[in-house]
Amino acid sequence: MASRIGIVVLIVGLAFAVPVFAHHGAASFDVGKSVTVTGTVTEYVWTNPHVLVKVDAKDDSGAVKQWVLEAWNPVTQAGRGWSKNTFKAGDVVSLDITPAKNEQPVGEIRGKIVINGKEFVQKPAAF
């Protein structure tokens, strides 16, 4: 499995041209792009203002990058079926994210979530 850890970049183009994910601080993220980050959870932070999932993932050259991936606040995430127990350190995950425009390893979790080989199906967003 370790050899499969990596990052797959998918350009989704303008699929998100109509704002469906109005998010605090979204100006810094490239909403027209989706990246799949696959790696190992190092920390799960269930707190305000935004829930964070930190993931160590290897890039194409094999170097490990620590990604900081954010969701919404705990209340909104609870509405989508998340809890303080959704992730734990050591989980192998694959997360579709919207990456930062400046290419730092930071992103917003949006789309498919796979935890230890099993898809985590979210409830619809509240809005």
Place this chain on the structure above:
Amino acid sequence: MSKRLVVVLLAVMAAMFSAHVGAQDEKWNNIPPTRAAYRNWKPSGVAPKRDLTGIWDTVQTLGVSGILEHPALFAGGRGQEGGREDETGIEHPLPYTPAGLAALKKNKPSGPGVRQVDSVLTNDPAGKCDPLGFPYMFTWEFRTINVVQTPRQVVMLSPFYGNYRVVWTDGRKPPSDPDPRYNGYSVGHWVDDYTFVIETTGMLAKTWLDHAGRPHSEQLKVEETFHRVSADAIEFSMTFTDPVMYTEPVQATNKLILHKLPDDFDIPELLCSPSEFADYNNQVASPVLRDGSKK
């Protein structure tokens, strides 16, 4: 007692304990229904007279940019990525005075909208966990409020950012020369058995009108109407008057539906902690700043 019976008994006890914990926890941190849940909703039940008591929810203000009647967006909901200096071209413009326009440009919102900036560059009071004050607390992610009526007051409690309001209903007049404060000074009265009107004055000018960075002066006056249309709904309207910043009154919400939730609904807390926000800025907002020289 056979080993098998012991195992079965233990399993049954574990299941009972687990079910008990589950039922117990269902009473706490309740999540309101989604917008989709109200798609075919119609008001129902006879409205009680002169009564706003209860847990009220609207999901309509989640994820929007500024006041509902004037979102800081172009037609079709476009422009949320921000970057503009002013709001030229938005679908429902505000009637700024020259002073209002100048004040708008000083406010740097991080919420979605045509003037959005990277969140580390915002001067939004919410980004520092400063008190939102009124009306910002009701124009941004209104979410769920708990309304309590006493013989002299209507109290509104919002676990979002820990906001509260006290609306006096004892017949007092608004202060003539108020010392401005975050939540202002609110007086309310029943126009008829189903229509409660609140007038609020004396808000601190440094607070924002909404999450899109709209300004106000200390001349701001806010009128709200809570119209109890049924047992399960209130129509909520809000109008701003501020001759310093706006050439005419501005309608913020127009008959926004507040849905009644069960009386035992436990609203989850959603507080702003300065230290948690600083951690977030260090880990997310600062690294994603597009132009590092602006740090």
